[in-house]
Amino acid sequence: MRAFSYERARTPQDASIAVARTPEAKFIAGGTNLLDLMKLEIERPRHLIDVNGLGFDKIETTQDGGLRIGALVRNTDLAAHERVRRDYGVLSRALVSGASGQLRNKATTAGNLLQRTRCPYFYDPAQPCNKREPGSGCGALQGINRQHAVIGASQACIATHPSDMAVAMRVLDATVETLAPDGKTRSIPIADFHRLPGDTPHLETNLAHGELITAVTLPRPIGGAQIYRKVRDRASYAFALVSVAAIVQPDGSGRVAFGGVAHKPWRVEAAEPAMSRGAKAVSERAFTGAKATEQNAFKLPLAERTLAAVLAEARA
Amino acid sequence: MKFDTPATTNPIDKLKVVGQPTDRIEGPLKVSGTAAYAYERHDVEPKAAYGYVVGAEIAKGRVGSMDLSRAKSAPGVITIVTAQNAGPLGKGNYNTAKLLGGPQIDHYHQALALVVAETFEQARAAAHLVEITYVGEAGEFDLAKAKDGSKPKPINGSPPDSKVGDFASAFAAAPVQVDATYTTPDHAHAMMEPHATIAAWRGDELVLWTSNQMIDWSRGDLAKTLGIPKEKVRLNSQFVGGGFGGKLFIRADAVLAALGARAARRPVKVALQRPLMINNTTHRPATIQRVRLGAARDGTLTAIAHESWSGDLPGGKPDSAVHQTRMLYAAANRMTATRLAVLDLPESNAMRAPGEATGHMALEVAMDELAEKLGMDPVELRIRNDTQVVPDGASEQGSAPKRPFSQRQLVECLRTGADRFGWSARNPRPGQTRDGQWLVGMGMAAAYRGAPTTKSAARVRLDTTGVVIVETDMTDIGTGSYTIIGQTAAEMMGVPLASVRVRLGDSLFPVSAGSGGQWGAASSTAGVFAACVKLREAVAQKLGFDPEKTTFADGQVRSGNRSAPLAQAARAGELVAEDQIEFGDLSKTYQHSTFGAHYVEVGVDPFTAEVRIRRMLAVCAAGRILNPKAARSQVIGAMTMGAGSALMEDLIVDKRVGFFINHDLASYEVPVHADIPHQEVIFLDETDPTTSPMKAKGVGELGICGVSAAVANAIYNASGVRVRDYPITLDKLLASMPLRA
Ligand SMILES: Cc1cc2nc3c(=O)[nH]c(=O)nc-3n(C[C@H](O)[C@H](O)[C@H](O)COP(=O)(O)OP(=O)(O)OC[C@H]3O[C@@H](n4cnc5c(N)ncnc54)[C@H](O)[C@@H]3O)c2cc1C
Numbered sequence A: 001m002r003a004f005s006y007e008r009a010r011t012p013q014d015a016s017i018a019v020a021r022t023p024e025a026k027f028i029a030g031g032t033n034l035l036d037l038m039k040l041e042i043e044r045p046r047h048l049i050d051v052n053g054l055g056f057d058k059i060e061t062t063q064d065g066g067l068r069i070g071a072l073v074r075n076t077d078l079a080a081h082e083r084v085r086r087d088y089g090v091l092s093r094a095l096v097s098g099a100s101g102q103l104r105n106k107a108t109t110a111g112n113l114l115q116r117t118r119c120p121y122f123y124d125p126a127q128p129c130n131k132r133e134p135g136s137g138c139g140a141l142q143g144i145n146r147q148h149a150v151i152g153a154s155q156a157c158i159a160t161h162p163s164d165m166a167v168a169m170r171v172l173d174a175t176v177e178t179l180a181p182d183g184k185t186r187s188i189p190i191a192d193f194h195r196l197p198g199d200t201p202h203l204e205t206n207l208a209h210g211e212l213i214t215a216v217t218l219p220r221p222i223g224g225a226q227i228y229r230k231v232r233d234r235a236s237y238a239f240a241l242v243s244v245a246a247i248v249q250p251d252g253s254g255r256v257a258f259g260g261v262a263h264k265p266w267r268v269e270a271a272e273p274a275m276s277r278g279a280k281a282v283s284e285r286a287f288t289g290a291k292a293t294e295q296n297a298f299k300l301p302l303a304e305r306t307l308a309a310v311l312a313e314a315r316a
Numbered sequence B: 001m002k003f004d005t006p007a008t009t010n011p012i013d014k015l016k017v018v019g020q021p022t023d024r025i026e027g028p029l030k031v032s033g034t035a036a037y038a039y040e041r042h043d044v045e046p047k048a049a050y051g052y053v054v055g056a057e058i059a060k061g062r063v064g065s066m067d068l069s070r071a072k073s074a075p076g077v078i079t080i081v082t083a084q085n086a087g088p089l090g091k092g093n094y095n096t097a098k099l100l101g102g103p104q105i106d107h108y109h110q111a112l113a114l115v116v117a118e119t120f121e122q123a124r125a126a127a128h129l130v131e132i133t134y135v136g137e138a139g140e141f142d143l144a145k146a147k148d149g150s151k152p153k154p155i156n157g158s159p160p161d162s163k164v165g166d167f168a169s170a171f172a173a174a175p176v177q178v179d180a181t182y183t184t185p186d187h188a189h190a191m192m193e194p195h196a197t198i199a200a201w202r203g204d205e206l207v208l209w210t211s212n213q214m215i216d217w218s219r220g221d222l223a224k225t226l227g228i229p230k231e232k233v234r235l236n237s238q239f240v241g242g243g244f245g246g247k248l249f250i251r252a253d254a255v256l257a258a259l260g261a262r263a264a265r266r267p268v269k270v271a272l273q274r275p276l277m278i279n280n281t282t283h284r285p286a287t288i289q290r291v292r293l294g295a296a297r298d299g300t301l302t303a304i305a306h307e308s309w310s311g312d313l314p315g316g317k318p319d320s321a322v323h324q325t326r327m328l329y330a331a332a333n334r335m336t337a338t339r340l341a342v343l344d345l346p347e348s349n350a351m352r353a354p355g356e357a358t359g360h361m362a363l364e365v366a367m368d369e370l371a372e373k374l375g376m377d378p379v380e381l382r383i384r385n386d387t388q389v390v391p392d393g394a395s396e397q398g399s400a401p402k403r404p405f406s407q408r409q410l411v412e413c414l415r416t417g418a419d420r421f422g423w424s425a426r427n428p429r430p431g432q433t434r435d436g437q438w439l440v441g442m443g444m445a446a447a448y449r450g451a452p453t454t455k456s457a458a459r460v461r462l463d464t465t466g467v468v469i470v471e472t473d474m475t476d477i478g479t480g481s482y483t484i485i486g487q488t489a490a491e492m493m494g495v496p497l498a499s500v501r502v503r504l505g506d507s508l509f510p511v512s513a514g515s516g517g518q519w520g521a522a523s524s525t526a527g528v529f530a531a532c533v534k535l536r537e538a539v540a541q542k543l544g545f546d547p548e549k550t551t552f553a554d555g556q557v558r559s560g561n562r563s564a565p566l567a568q569a570a571r572a573g574e575l576v577a578e579d580q581i582e583f584g585d586l587s588k589t590y591q592h593s594t595f596g597a598h599y600v601e602v603g604v605d606p607f608t609a610e611v612r613i614r615r616m617l618a619v620c621a622a623g624r625i626l627n628p629k630a631a632r633s634q635v636i637g638a639m640t641m642g643a644g645s646a647l648m649e650d651l652i653v654d655k656r657v658g659f660f661i662n663h664d665l666a667s668y669e670v671p672v673h674a675d676i677p678h679q680e681v682i683f684l685d686e687t688d689p690t691t692s693p694m695k696a697k698g699v700g701e702l703g704i705c706g707v708s709a710a711v712a713n714a715i716y717n718a719s720g721v722r723v724r725d726y727p728i729t730l731d732k733l734l735a736s737m738p739l740r741a
C-alpha cells in the first residue's frame, strides 16, 4: 500500500471538488473493496476523501412513491428496510446473498455499484491485465476463465461485474444520482451506468473523475413475484457463477437481469416479452451473440436453467 | 520406557479423567482472544520490527536484476534481506525447494527478499518498491502431460510397486470389471493462522516464536539452513492456529525472520502474506489415479490394481494415494504402482492424511461403481471382501506377509453406520428419489488410515503445592493435545484435571512425537504416561511406600493401609521425572490401523445441479478415545474438509505461467457453515493394548478418509451422473442432467 493522505469532506460539493483537482484522489465509503485493492497496490490513490458523514445515509420515499436510497446507506440497512423488503424484494434478496454479514455492515450503496471485478489476474499484480494496467494484455483470455463473461466481452477483457445488488437494481430500473465538481447533478439510468469493456476495460462506468454518487432512486414499485437466485460453488460467501434477478407478474409477464455473465448487469429488454413462454425463449434472446470459452460455456445453459428455476418458483 | 509387549491393566484403565468428554483446558484463552499466537507474542518481544516478504513473479528461471535502492530509502526501512546478502544458506532436510530463492527461482512466489521496517505498513509499502527483472525459463506445469515421463518412487518407506499373485490374468478373467481413472486437484491447507514467526538473537542464540507442528524437526532444519548448531536454536509454538501438515516444516517466515533479525540487530516478525501463502508454501499434490477391480458375480474381489501419478519439484516425493488399497480389501491378485513426475509448481507435501485422503477418493468410488455393476449393496460388497490380515505383503518393509491387524472393526463400522443412518431406505437406482424439488441420494465409503506411533518424551513435575506440571515439546494445533496430555497426567497421578498444568511446544522441553501423521495423540500421551510412571516411583520412594503396591487416587497416595496426600511427597522440594516412550516391534507383528465408515446424504438441484449435503455420519474404530469431545471435533473438522475436497476445493493451475491462480481465501473456496449440515460421529468401543500403554490410536486423519468418495457416491445416487474429476462442481453435472423439472 502506498502512503496516502486522507481528508474528511465537509460538504458533497467539497468532496467532489477535492477529488477532481487531485489526479490520483478517490472517494472512500465503506472501504471494503478499495482498501483491499490498495493493500495489493492494484488501486494506488495518493489522496482519499471520506464521504461518510455527508448525510447520504437516509432512505426516503420519493414523490411518485418510489425510493431514494442515499449513496452511503449500508447494504445491511438497505436489505432490512421495511419498504425494500415489501416493495423491492428482489433487491433485499440480492443484497443478503452477497458477501458476509460483517462486510454488508460496512459496504455502501455507491461502493457496491463501483466494486471491481474478481478476476484472479486482476488481483495478481505480477500478471498482465488490461483493466489494472492498460495495454499489458489480458491474462484470463487464454488462461483460466471459468468465472468470466460469456457475453458483451472483448478481446481486451472478459471480466464480469461481481455485484449482486446492481443486478437487482438493473431489473428495478434504478437511477444513479450524481453531483459533479461544477455543482451540476445528473440522473444516470442504471442501464447506462456501467460500461462494457471494449478497448478500455479500465473504464468501468460513465462517471467523470470527481463525480460523486449521492443516491440511487427506485421508481414506484411494480409488484409481482420478486426473486433473486444466485448460483455459486458454495452455499454462501462466494461470487455468483450466474445469478438471476426477476420480477414475474401473475400473468407470466415480467423482467429479468442476469449477473455473473458480463461486465455489467445483463438485461435485454427485448427478450422480456418472451417471459411467459419460458426460460428457453428468454435466454435465447438475452444471450444472442454470446461468446463463451471452453471453461465457462456452462454458464449459458446454467443461466437458462436458473431462470427456469426462478419461473417455477414464481409460479409456485 | 520401552513398549514391546502388549499393555496389561494400568492406571489409565480407571478412566476417571481419560476418556471423559472434557472441555479444552486452553479453550477459554482461545475464545476470549487471550491465547497469544506466534505473531502476537508482544509479551516477549514488544519492539519487534516488521518483515514483508517479496515473492518471485515467475515460476521458473532466475533473477535478472534486483534494484533495492528505492525500497531502501523508503520511510522506516531498516534492512532488506536477499540471497545476495544473507550469507551462505543450507536447506532443511524436510524442505524440497529453498526458502530464500535467488538468483535461481524454483517456483512462483518463492521468497526473494524480506523488507524489514519499523512498521508493517512501511515494510509493505517498501516491498512494492523492490524492482526485480526476471529471466524466465520454460517449465512443466501440467501433470497430465508430465505423467508419461514419470518415475517410480517409494511411498512411506515402502517400494513404489507392490504385486501379489497375477493381477493381469485375474482381471482379464473376472466376470465383472471396473476400470476407471479419477483425478484430484491440488489442495491448500488454508489454515486460519498463516505461517508466522518472531525471531530474536540472544548473542549467538536464536529464539523463534513460530507456528509449527514439529518442534524438533524444525529446530534441526533451521539450524541446518542457517549453518548454526541445533543447540543454539530455541523454538516456541505454544499455540498453533491450524496446520494440517502445512506447518510440519519450517517455511520462509522462520528463516527470513531469523535472517532479518540478524541484519537488523533486533527482533523481527514475519507473517506470510495470505496472497503469498498458497504458492510460497506446500500443498497437497494433484493426482491421476487408475483403479481396476475384478470380481466374481457374488462380489468376491479377485483382482485389485491401483496406480497413482502425482508431481513435485525435483527431489520431491509422490502422493501415496495407493496406500489404503494395499490394506482395505482381500483379493488374491493385486498390484499398486506409484509414479512421480517432475513439475515446476510450488512444492508438494503432506496435508491431512496424505495419500489416503486422495486414494479413497478413487478407490471408494470404484467400489461404488463395482457394486452397481454387480447389482449388490455397496455396504455388503465391502463386508464381503473384509480381511483380518494385511492383504498386500509388500506393504510394510521387512514385515512378514499375512500380518494380522491388531484390531479391525471395519465390518462393525459399516453395519453400525448403515443402521444408524437408515441406509436401507436408499434406492439403489440413481436419480429416482425426490424431496420437493431436490433430487436426493445416499452414498457411503469405507475409511482406512494407519495408526503409527513414534517415540515421545515428557517431563513431569510435582510442585510443592501438589500441582502436577507436564512439559513436552508436543504441539497443540487445535487438536486438543493440551487437554488429553493433562487428562493423562491427572489419571496417572490420581488428581483432578484442575490440578494439572500443561506446557507445550517449546524446544526447552523433552522431544515429543509432534503433531503429524495421526501419531500425535497416541504417542505423546504415552510419553507422558512413561514420565508419570517415573514420577509415581519417585513419590512412593519419597513417602517410603513400596512403588509396586502404591496407588494414586483422589489426590491421595495409598499403599496397603497407609496413605498420604500426593502434595506431601513434594513438600520439601519439587519432584521431577522425565522419560520417553519407545516403541518396539509390536507394530511389525501387528498392523496398527484405524477404520471407519462414512455415510452421506445429498440433495442435487434439478435445475442448477447445485449440490447440498443434507446429513453426514462417521463411524470410527480407532482404539481408546482419550477425549470423545476433542475426538469428535477432529472428526467433524475432517468431514468438513472432505466435503470441501468433494465439492469445491481446487488450486487452479495456470499451466502457461505455472502457478495457482486462486491464491487467497476469497478464491480458494473451502466450506462455509451453510455448506455443512448436521454431522454425527460414533466411536466404537475399542482398546488396543498393542499400540501403546494408552491403548489409543489417532482419529484426526481417519476422519477425512473416504468422506469425499461418500459425497461423490451420494451425488451419483441422487443425480445419476458419475463425475470422476474432483471437485464435483455443478458444471460437471449439468451437461448430463437433462432439465426435467
Ligand atoms: C470477501 C468479500 C466477499 C464479497 N462478496 C460479495 C458478493 O458475494 N456479492 C457482492 O455483490 N459483493 C461482494 N463483495 C463486495 C462488497 O459488496 C463491496 O466490497 C462493497 O459493496 C463495496 O462498498 P464500500 O462502501 O465498502 O466501497 P469502497 O471500498 O469504499 O469503495 C469502492 C469504490 O467506490 C468508490 N466510491 C465509494 N463511494 C462513492 C461515492 N459516493 N461516489 C463515487 N464513488 C464512490 C470508491 O472510490 C471506490 O473506488 C465482497 C467483498 C469481500 C471483501
Ligand code: SF4
Binding pocket: A117, A119, A120, A121, A122, A128, A129, A130, A131, A132, A137, A138, A139, A140, A141, A156, A157, A158, A159, A201
Ligand atoms: S479479464 Fe479483464 S480483468 Fe481479467 S485479466 Fe483480462 S483484462 Fe484483466
